[in-house]
Amino acid sequence: xxxxxxxxxxxxxxxHFLPYRLSILSNAVSQAIADDYQRRFDLSMTEWRVMAxxxxxxxxxxxxxxxxxLMDKVAVSxxxxxxxxxxxxxxxxxxxxxxxxxLGLSEAGWAIHEVVAPMxxxxxxxxxxKLDEEERTWLLRILDKLQAIEPK
Amino acid sequence: xxxxxxxxxxxxxxxHFLPYRLSILSNAVSQAIADDYQRRFDLSMTEWRVMAxxxxxxxxxxxxxxxxxLMDKVAVSxxxxxxxxxxxxxxxxxxxxxxxxxLGLSEAGWAIHEVVAPMxxxxxxxxxxKLDEEERTWLLRILDKLQAIEPK
DNA sequence: GCGTTATAGTTACATATGAAACCAATTGCA
DNA sequence: TGCAATTGGTTTCATATGTAACTATAACGC
Numbered sequence: 001x002x003x004x005x006x007x008x009x010x011x012x013x014x015x016h017f018l019p020y021r022l023s024i025l026s027n028a029v030s031q032a033i034a035d036d037y038q039r040r041f042d043l044s045m046t047e048w049r050v051m052a053x054x055x056x057x058x059x060x061x062x063x064x065x066x067x068x069x070l071m072d073k074v075a076v077s078x079x080x081x082x083x084x085x086x087x088x089x090x091x092x093x094x095x096x097x098x099x100x101x102x103l104g105l106s107e108a109g110w111a112i113h114e115v116v117a118p119m120x121x122x123x124x125x126x127x128x129x130k131l132d133e134e135e136r137t138w139l140l141r142i143l144d145k146l147q148a149i150e151p152k
Numbered sequence: 153x154x155x156x157x158x159x160x161x162x163x164x165x166x167x168h169f170l171p172y173r174l175s176i177l178s179n180a181v182s183q184a185i186a187d188d189y190q191r192r193f194d195l196s197m198t199e200w201r202v203m204a205x206x207x208x209x210x211x212x213x214x215x216x217x218x219x220x221x222l223m224d225k226v227a228v229s230x231x232x233x234x235x236x237x238x239x240x241x242x243x244x245x246x247x248x249x250x251x252x253x254x255l256g257l258s259e260a261g262w263a264i265h266e267v268v269a270p271m272x273x274x275x276x277x278x279x280x281x282k283l284d285e286e287e288r289t290w291l292l293r294i295l296d297k298l299q300a301i302e303p304k
Numbered sequence: 305g306c307g308t309t310a311t312a313g314t315t316a317c318a319t320a321t322g323a324a325a326c327c328a329a330t331t332g333c334a
Numbered sequence: 335t336g337c338a339a340t341t342g343g344t345t346t347c348a349t350a351t352g353t354a355a356c357t358a359t360a361a362c363g364c
Binding site: 008009010011012013014017018019020021022023024025026027029030033049052053055056068069070113114117118120121122123124127128130131135138139141142143145146147148 | 170290
Binding site for chain 2: 350351352353358359360
């Protein structure tokens, strides 16, 4: 075998390195969305994610929120402190297990959600519009495959 | 038009929301790689990225490193402080412009690079192996398209 | 030449994040 | 029962990161 184009130890070309590209793209996308609701509601990405899962699953405990968002429990605890303080999330104690909290969106929380969810969807749509139908299909399929493995 | 499947204001399903999926995947991938070299060399992701571009482009200034890595100059400054201190990067002053630094990998830096670059490539290969040839082609094409836009 | 403006890089401060220690309530089981 | 181990959640501390202010040098306009 002769001259390899990319000997294993040769300098990485970051701009062609898949993990780097994913990271750049992902940050650009998430940041663009977060900028929006951050400015309008002083809502961080982690806080928004908590609200999003509570919108779907009312009555979760903090641990369950952490599972659903893949955030760690400290991050969830902090997000909840702020959200409850802001009056966007309600917190009660579980009957029969006083450790657990029972969480949900308040009226005000739902109002925020009604604004932010469409904003988030619009950003996603905007992104997907850069692709044609075939590409979109492949992208979803590829993501499924890659994600099926990673979260070992 | 009747019952929309996803009214714009309905709760987001995070696990199907593209920006969220990208974020999860990207973090999992980058973190898996970083864990490796972090433990072995006490090297952060930002520091490794700086080393990677210096391996390819010897003699860059800090600002140029920032451009190539898409990091901001403060992050680069901090990474360089650590890398120079560790003896992995050399820093001189540019002739004719005393503001500029002239950066490069030291012998020790190259030695690290010889270990880390193959590690990084192995992770990437491992990831791409989850896909078949057709999927890989589409993935690159899709990334090109999505990235062509974002960095507005 | 000389004051203004711009640029390279660092420092300082404020905020975010993660790991470990911690408290309280619950469960398991001898 | 009663005590050891587990679990839900918060607090603490150490580190990371971003923004703005700052220092030093260089470039520009006149």
